[in-house]
Amino acid sequence: MLAMEPILVLITVYISIVYGLLYARTSLPPLLLSFPRSTHLFCAVFQAFPIIFIIRHHFTIAQTGLTFIGIGIGTSIGSVINWYTSRKYAQLIVKWRGFPPAEERLTGAMISAPMLVVGIFWLGWTGQYESVPWYVAGLSTIAVGVGISLIFMSFLSYLVDTYL
Numbered sequence: 001m002l003a004m005e006p007i008l009v010l011i012t013v014y015i016s017i018v019y020g021l022l023y024a025r026t027s028l029p030p031l032l033l034s035f036p037r038s039t040h041l042f043c044a045v046f047q048a049f050p051i052i053f054i055i056r057h058h059f060t061i062a063q064t065g066l067t068f069i070g071i072g073i074g075t076s077i078g079s080v081i082n083w084y085t086s087r088k089y090a091q092l093i094v095k096w097r098g099f100p101p102a103e104e105r106l107t108g109a110m111i112s113a114p115m116l117v118v119g120i121f122w123l124g125w126t127g128q129y130e131s132v133p134w135y136v137a138g139l140s141t142i143a144v145g146v147g148i149s150l151i152f153m154s155f156l157s158y159l160v161d162t163y164l
Contacts (some may be wrong), residue, residue: 001163008163011155018151020121022046044134045120045144052127057134067138074119074145082108100163102161109154116147 002009006023043051053059053067085107092100122140126132 008159011159015152017154018116018148020044031164045123046122048127051108052123052137053134056127056130057137059134067141070138070141071145074147075149076143076145077142078108078112078146078149078153082150083131085111086157089127100161102158105158105161106154108150112147112154113152115143116151118152119143119147 002012008034022045049067050061050064054061059067086105089100089104092104119140121144122143123137126140129138
């Protein structure tokens with residue numbers, strides 16, 4: 001299917017990039033390891049949490065674990081937004097006689113793609129400085145959670161509607 005369907009390739013690449021941004025572990029070249037702060041330059045979003053909250057804001061490990069609550073709140077908000085954007089889908093089924101365009105499922109992804117980028121940038125920018133209060137970086141995790149939730153729900157429902 002990947003060889004014959006360009007949209008499937010693009011969705012797969014996009015979701016892989018999102019997963020990579022969130023979870024991927026990167027290895028650093030030996031030259032960069034000689035600099036004292038260079039180990040903090042290349043990490044995925046979830047790897048940045050200990051750096052931001054333990055190293056910069058002096059949280060304990062348990063307190064750092066609580067900062068992931070923002071991701072949970074964001075995914076819950078994303079579920080509500082997904083429900084709101086897909087309410088009209090039942091009307092489209094009637095209008096299109098059972099086969100509405102699958103692209104109607106991508107409204108949530110259009111909302112959340114910029115939101116994920118803004119949330120990750122916000123987390124990295126505010127987490128870099130000790131002078132910025134910890135809750136500013138903590139609030140950015142809500143935007144990251146909304147982005148994660150809507151991107152995956154939108155694209156997976158699109159794929160289900162496209163490839164029955």
